Amino acid sequence: MRKVTLGELTVSAQGLGCMGMSEWYGPGDWDESVATVRRALDLGVTFLDTADVYGAGHNEVLVGRAVSGRRDEVQLATKFGIDRSGGDENRVIRGERGYVKRACEASLLRLGVDTIDLYYLHRPPQTAEIEETVGAMAELVAEGKVRYLGLSEVTGDLLRRAHAVHPITAVQSEYSLWARDPEATVLDALRELDVALVPYSPLGRGFLTGTVDLGALDASDFRSRNPRFAPEAARANQAITDAVREVAAARGATPAQVALAWVHGQADRLGVPVAPIPGTKRVKWLEENVGATEIRLTDAERALLDPLGEKVVGARY
Secondary structure, three states, X not given: OOEEEXXXXXXXXXXXXXXXXXXXXXXXXXXXXXXXXXXXXXXXXXXXXXXXXXOOOHHHHHHHHHOOOOHHHOEEEEEEOEEOOOOHHHOEEOOOHHHHHHHHHHHHHHHOOOOEEEEEEOOOOOOOOHHHHHHXXXXXXXXXXXXXXXXXXXXXXXXXXXXXXXXOOEEEEEOEOOXXXXXXXXXXXXXXXXXXXXXXXXXXXXXXXXXXXXXXXOOOOHHHHOHHHXXXXXXXXXXXXXXXXXXXXXXXXXXXXXXXXXXXXXXXXXXXXXXXXXXXXXXXXXXXXXXXXXXOOOHHHHHHHHHHHHHOOOXXX
16 A cells, blocks of 8 residues: 655555444444454555544544554544534534543543544534634644644635644545535645645445445435435436446446546645545455555546536535
């Protein structure tokens, strides 16, 4: 597995998003999830992504247990800020100093580690100015509890304000063939400040793989309520998956590998480091995804894939 440098943090070129092991994508399986994390480490996928909100802390505990005894192999990223204690309909994005410090202590305890490699603010805060939030995060760096700071789903202006308080290493945003928003909202600031992009959902929440049975989605699966997976939108979006499948068939790869290879190849085009974190809770899909790091798409293949983002039907959320 090749490496990518996010600021001063070196990570595996492809990471592993662990959210679905605990919530949002149907029932979980602790043993299979732990096996997936450990297999990822064996394959050189050492950039692991979790958050305190995934499964109300369950995911951090799972990831912490999975990497026990192998901490020195891992670049561990987690996030804070989404407070669901009042129920999902009353969730609040928090960023006041005291909350930031308490959230970090709780994450360290659940993960069973002394230091978090990359600590993200999960969404722009509603309860504090970004300067207060990042100032508190900077205190965590000074205390040795966090190594580097990140933000998630921010605009360029917000990134610049945050970076003026403390250097930001990475911005995590949804980015894929059918989710190109960061190119318009934050790319200029990423380039200006030399901040990396960490794409989540680089497989379009599984839609781009062509393996999602829309009629069989569990009620607990977030996609059963997602606009892009609604019947009418899904039928229209099938043309995107068909195009990815066409490219994959021609070169003897899977659609997932082609969709991921496209994201990897965007690093040169965007002019910033890119380290996608496809999520899975199954060893078989992890192993398939890793194969994408060996694929370099041709100009002709990219010419077929690049326009697909303009054809997507339905909002991201």
